[in-house]
Amino acid sequence: MTTLLQFAxxxxxxxGVIGVSALYLTLLHLLKKEPSIxxxxxxxxxxFISIALSWVLGGYYYVVYYGSKVKxxxxxxxxxxxxxxxxxxxxxxxxxxxxxxxxxxxxVWILGNTLKTDDRIRRAAVFLAAAATVVGIxxxxxxxxxxxxxx
Amino acid sequence: MTDxxxxxxxxxxxxxxxxxxLLVTILxxxxxxxxxxxxxxKDAHHHHWVGKGIWATGLFLIVAVLCFIxxxxxxxxxxxxxxxIFSWLLIFASIILFAFFVYEYxx
Numbered sequence: 001m002t003t004l005l006q007f008a009x010x011x012x013x014x015x016g017v018i019g020v021s022a023l024y025l026t027l028l029h030l031l032k033k034e035p036s037i038x039x040x041x042x043x044x045x046x047x048f049i050s051i052a053l054s055w056v057l058g059g060y061y062y063v064v065y066y067g068s069k070v071k072x073x074x075x076x077x078x079x080x081x082x083x084x085x086x087x088x089x090x091x092x093x094x095x096x097x098x099x100x101x102x103x104x105x106x107x108v109w110i111l112g113n114t115l116k117t118d119d120r121i122r123r124a125a126v127f128l129a130a131a132a133t134v135v136g137i138x139x140x141x142x143x144x145x146x147x148x149x150x151x
Numbered sequence: 152m153t154d155x156x157x158x159x160x161x162x163x164x165x166x167x168x169x170x171x172x173l174l175v176t177i178l179x180x181x182x183x184x185x186x187x188x189x190x191x192x193k194d195a196h197h198h199h200w201v202g203k204g205i206w207a208t209g210l211f212l213i214v215a216v217l218c219f220i221x222x223x224x225x226x227x228x229x230x231x232x233x234x235x236i237f238s239w240l241l242i243f244a245s246i247i248l249f250a251f252f253v254y255e256y257x258x
Contacts, residue, residue, distance in 0.1 A: 099168035124234035131238045
């Protein structure tokens with residue numbers, strides 16, 4: 001593996017964890033009685049940028065290296081389901097997250113004051129942030145399973 | 152931007168996101184069941200996964216822009232309902248894809 005690929009792999013993991021953590025922080029602040037719009041703006045923006053960058057870097061590693069070098073090891077090893085179920089699911093549901101993170105960011109930045117006054121929109125934002133956090137955690141755990149299957 | 156236009160802008164992002172998630176889910180399942188589609192995505196974009204990302208992003212942008220420029224009346228209540236639909240879609244699409252790949256592995 002080249003240095004660039006090692007960097008892409010490590011960065012996609014770190015950025016992914018930062019992104020999901022920022023989603024969780026966004027959720028926690030949306031649940032507050034008096035949410036801080038300033039904090040929400042930064043947590044949602046960090047989540048979107050981190051997830052988008054993780055998408056690009058992870059995608060580079062996946063397309064250039066994983067398919068030809070890692071996938072055969074997993075598929076021919078003791079845990080072929082780690083690729084055929086876990087990687088396949090992960091690579092596709094990850095495509096959902098940038099759009100979700102973008103929506104949360106836009107919602108907070110454009111309708112931040114409405115979030116404080118309109119309970120319907122705030123509850124909807126809470127539900128979205130919660131769903132995205134759970135999906136993000138599932139994706140992170142999938143990555144751990146895939147790494148384990150390679151070893 | 153007026154409040155009404157702000158809500159319409161956010162609604163565009165919601166509906167664009169719904170369209171993107173639906174497209175990825177459909178392309179993934181149909182692509183695995185109908186090889187020529189997956190081959191087409193791979194030939195056009197070097198890798199089928201890259202193709203799905205590009206198409207999803209393209210559809211998202213088109214739908215989001217259309218929803219913003221068309222005279223669609225939106226209330227905060229409608230926006231909240233659509234965000235909830237997006238959340239449920241996120242959950243169900245994730246479960247459906249997982250179940251699909253389990254099915255493909257076991258069959």
